[in-house]
Every structure is written in C-alpha cells, then in structure tokens.
Amino acid sequence: MQRYSAFAIAREALRHHTGWQRAWRSPEPKRRYDTIIIGAGGHGLATAYWLGKLYGIRDVAVIEKGWLGGGNTGRNTTIIRSNYLQDPSAAIYEKSRSLYETMSQDINYNVMFSPRGVLMLAQTEAEARGYRRTAHANALQGVETQFVSSWRVKQLCPIISLEGPRYPVLGALWQPRAGTARHDAVAWGYARACSDMGMDIIQKCEVTGIRSEGGQVTGVSTTRGEIECDRLGIVVAGHSGALADMAGFRLPIESVALQALVSEPIKPAMDVVVMANTVHGYMSQSDKGEMVIGGGADGYNNYTQRGSFHHIEETVRALVETFPMISRLKMLRQWGGIVDMTGDRSPIISKTPLGNCFINCGWGTGGFKAVPGSGWAMAELMAKGQSPLAEAFTLDRFREGRFIDESVAAGVAH
Amino acid sequence: MLILHCPCCGIDADETELTPGGTAHLKREGPGSSDEAFERYLFLRENPRGVHFERWRHAHGCGKWFHAARCTMTLEVFGTYSAQTHAPPREILDRIAERRPQERREVA
Numbered sequence: 001m002q003r004y005s006a007f008a009i010a011r012e013a014l015r016h017h018t019g020w021q022r023a024w025r026s027p028e029p030k031r032r033y034d035t036i037i038i039g040a041g042g043h044g045l046a047t048a049y050w051l052g053k054l055y056g057i058r059d060v061a062v063i064e065k066g067w068l069g070g071g072n073t074g075r076n077t078t079i080i081r082s083n084y085l086q087d088p089s090a091a092i093y094e095k096s097r098s099l100y101e102t103m104s105q106d107i108n109y110n111v112m113f114s115p116r117g118v119l120m121l122a123q124t125e126a127e128a129r130g131y132r133r134t135a136h137a138n139a140l141q142g143v144e145t146q147f148v149s150s151w152r153v154k155q156l157c158p159i160i161s162l163e164g165p166r167y168p169v170l171g172a173l174w175q176p177r178a179g180t181a182r183h184d185a186v187a188w189g190y191a192r193a194c195s196d197m198g199m200d201i202i203q204k205c206e207v208t209g210i211r212s213e214g215g216q217v218t219g220v221s222t223t224r225g226e227i228e229c230d231r232l233g234i235v236v237a238g239h240s241g242a243l244a245d246m247a248g249f250r251l252p253i254e255s256v257a258l259q260a261l262v263s264e265p266i267k268p269a270m271d272v273v274v275m276a277n278t279v280h281g282y283m284s285q286s287d288k289g290e291m292v293i294g295g296g297a298d299g300y301n302n303y304t305q306r307g308s309f310h311h312i313e314e315t316v317r318a319l320v321e322t323f324p325m326i327s328r329l330k331m332l333r334q335w336g337g338i339v340d341m342t343g344d345r346s347p348i349i350s351k352t353p354l355g356n357c358f359i360n361c362g363w364g365t366g367g368f369k370a371v372p373g374s375g376w377a378m379a380e381l382m383a384k385g386q387s388p389l390a391e392a393f394t395l396d397r398f399r400e401g402r403f404i405d406e407s408v409a410a411g412v413a414h
Numbered sequence: 415m416l417i418l419h420c421p422c423c424g425i426d427a428d429e430t431e432l433t434p435g436g437t438a439h440l441k442r443e444g445p446g447s448s449d450e451a452f453e454r455y456l457f458l459r460e461n462p463r464g465v466h467f468e469r470w471r472h473a474h475g476c477g478k479w480f481h482a483a484r485c486t487m488t489l490e491v492f493g494t495y496s497a498q499t500h501a502p503p504r505e506i507l508d509r510i511a512e513r514r515p516q517e518r519r520e521v522a
Binding site for chain 2: 239241242250251252253254255298299300301302303304306308309310342343398399400
C-alpha cells in the first residue's frame, strides 16, 4: 500500500499528481472465504479491519449491496461521544472514542477526528438532575465528563441563547474529549486498510439468501453468485430485519427514518457540538462552515430513506430558539437514513440462533460514534466466540429482561 | 406528507395530526405465558420491507385509534380500517393483492 504522508503529497505535487494509486481494489468475488461480512458501512469495515489486525483472519470478504459507506455511515451528523449512563454502554462507547483518537495513525488515513467537545444541554430541572447523575456515573466509569453551569455553557458556545422562551439553559453535561470526525473518511480509510490486508471489498453485490446446513451457516447467495463461508457477520443497520429473515430468525428491531440537514456555509461561529435533547435538536459546524443539524427520528416504520418534513420543522424551530443567529440561514441539503431501533434502544452484538452467524445491529440513531469500538467487539466475538465489551449486548437479553436502560439517560439524540 | 383517512371521524388527516402506534394485530400475552411468548409480543416485530399493518391514533382530532395498511418501501397507503378487529378486512387484502400480485402475504 502506498503510504500517505506530507512527503507523499510533496512528491506527487512535483509530478502533477500522476502517481496516486487506487485506495482499495474492486475484485470479483471468490467462490469461498473464511469469513464474510455483509455490509460495508463503518461497522462492517471496522469488524473486518480488527479481524485482520488483531486475530490474523484475512481471508475475508466485505459485501455491500450499494456503494461503500453509502448508507448511514455517509448520512449521520458525525458526533462522537461516550457520556452514557449505564456501564456496558459507557465501556463500548469510550473504547470507541479512544480508538478514534488514534485512528488516523492506525490506518494511515486522515479521518479528521476533532475532539472539540460536546455539550448536552440541561433545559429542565429533571434533565439537570439526570446529567448530574450521568457525570457521577461517568466519573466511576473513567469517562471524563463534567456538569457545567449555564455561565460556562455561554463561555464555550457564545452564540447560544440561555434564556430560551420555552426552555432556559440550566447547565450542561460537558465532555471535552468528545467531538466529530469525517464520516466518509472512516469508511474509506478502513476499506483501504482492509484491502491492504488482502481482504476483498465487493460493492454492488446484494445478498439475496443465507445458506445453512445442520444449523450452521455455509454461505450466501448474492446477485453476483453463490459465495461459501465458515463464518458470517451481518452488519447492515436498517436492513437487519430482512437479513435475519433470510437467516431464519426475527429481531427485536424496527426500522425508521432519521433525518439530518446542513446549512449554507458561514464563518466559524461555534467550535463545540451542542445537543439539546429536550427540544430535539443538535448542531455543530463542519470544517467547511456548514451548520450540521440533526433531530429526532420518525415514529413509523419506513425504508424509503426519506423522512417527514414536519420533523425537520420541529428540529429547526427548536434550534432557532437555542441559537437565534441561525434564523436567517438557508438550508442546503436534507437527507434521511434508515436506522434500526431495538426495544431498549441499545445495540445488539451477538451470536444468533444460526451457528457461526453473528449480528451487529440496533445502533439506532447513534452508531457512528461507536464504529471502531463496535468493530473491535464484533471481531473479538467472531474470532473467539465471546467478547467482554459485547457481553451485555446479546440478542437473548430481550427474552431474559436484561435491558440496557439507556434511552432514559440519553434522551432522543441517542 | 403522509395522509391517512380516519375511519372513526371520516376526515383525511395529515401526519401532523396523527400519532403512530406501531404494528397492529399483535396477540397480547398475559400471566402464564412463556418468556418466548412475551419476547415475541413485546419486542419481535416483522418489520417488513413492504406492506405493514399498523396502528395510528388520530391524536389531534377525534382521538380514536384506527389501523392502516401502508407500504414501508413506497409509503403507498392501501387503506385504513377500524381498530376493533383481529385481522385486516378482506377488502384491504384484496386491494393489496390487486396492486401487489407478487407480494408475499402472511397475516399472523
């Protein structure tokens, strides 16, 4: 693999950029692989990457029905944080956040991780109490967060209005090491690293069936032919239900649309991420100057990657109250992604009723922040049969009543 | 915007008047049911890519619950019907069969 460096840029500049190679190969699928990962989004590619990197499993194909990172990986608002209340969530999200810190060096690809800090506003007394509790829980979990006063919020984000007509800002949960990263670069960087380890990334190849024999997975049928495998990982977010159906089991998942939008670019106005969960909106400014905005998910099942317009209106209305200066901004683009919501709003990283078939799904509205950690845990689970980080996120917790009660702790912007 | 006809008050209500209520025709489990049955009732959903039978409440209107048959891939609505039923009525199923001859139909 051609290494990227300042020297490489200088060298290519001198020869009119004619020496750059393709970042990853696009091979024809082989007849057989040791391991197949369905879904070349962030989580799927991260799983493949850690399988190769940590466990030496490199006879791997990552199969994608569309294009690489074209689903929710390319549609999220790029927020990375780990200020969760429950221990299992804090553990996996903090692992993930810490892996983001060194990701650019690990995979030799600039993912533009920017630990600019995340403020989660407390706008009701109940929310203020909840975030104080989260800050205490985080202190015990080794996650650096702090409950800060409204005065500090104004210092960190001067464009905020503390005296909102509906919901004044009473304080915030501040995680200084949280931030954002370039979402496409995460997918591209992992794809390049996986390809370099000899893995095949096969795009435009839709899985149409999962084959098994005696309760063990034996391969997949795809639009580009039959492919055999010993181990299968299903990492397809919104379409997990359809894949589970092919594998012969049902998931505690419903797929709904979640939308985001960006404004026209403006000069630098805020250098932190602000989330306002009571009024359903969150915002950060990209390096291009666009305000990146997200809100709540729709309430009904949907696979169209289009959401309801009135949800955008709700989100923008809430943010205009919180940031009055954005009221004249024009919005440039709006889009939707299909997110997989589980019964307790926490993810599933688990074995399945089908032997040697594993599933990683249910990240709902907040999967991007978990990409490297989720891949880490999934790879360990697939290689060793168990993973401490994934232990609490099994599929059978719904039958046994061991929920991870995080929707209360994180509110809407999960 | 999604527009559904409320069979209770007869109004074509748009989405902002309505509250979604999830999958319809679930069999409710009670005391004595197994863990598997409760899991199925509480969490496991068909989550279809295609026709979905679902509950809606005309929250900012007459306040009543009703059912709708809607495609999750196209948002096409096949009709709405009373919530006082255990299965979709024949006319709704016929309409689906007429417009979607290939659709796999399983009504639990």
